[in-house]
Amino acid sequence: MEKLIQGLRHFRQKVLWERKELFERSARGQRPLALLSPAPTRGCCPTR
Secondary structure (H helix, E strand, O other): OHHHHHHHHHHHHHHHHHOHHHHHHHHHOOOOOOOOOOOOOOOOOOOO
16 A cells, blocks of 8 residues: 555656646546446345
C-alpha cells in the first residue's frame, strides 16, 4: 500500500506537471459513448 501511495505522490508532483499539456489535450479528445463502472463487490447486491 505504501508503494502505491508513493507512486501516486510521484505522479502528482512530477509526471502530471511535466506532461500537463499532453494530459489536457488527451482529455479534450475523449468522447466516451458509455460510462463503465466497476463490478459490485460480493455480498453488496442481491443476485438474480
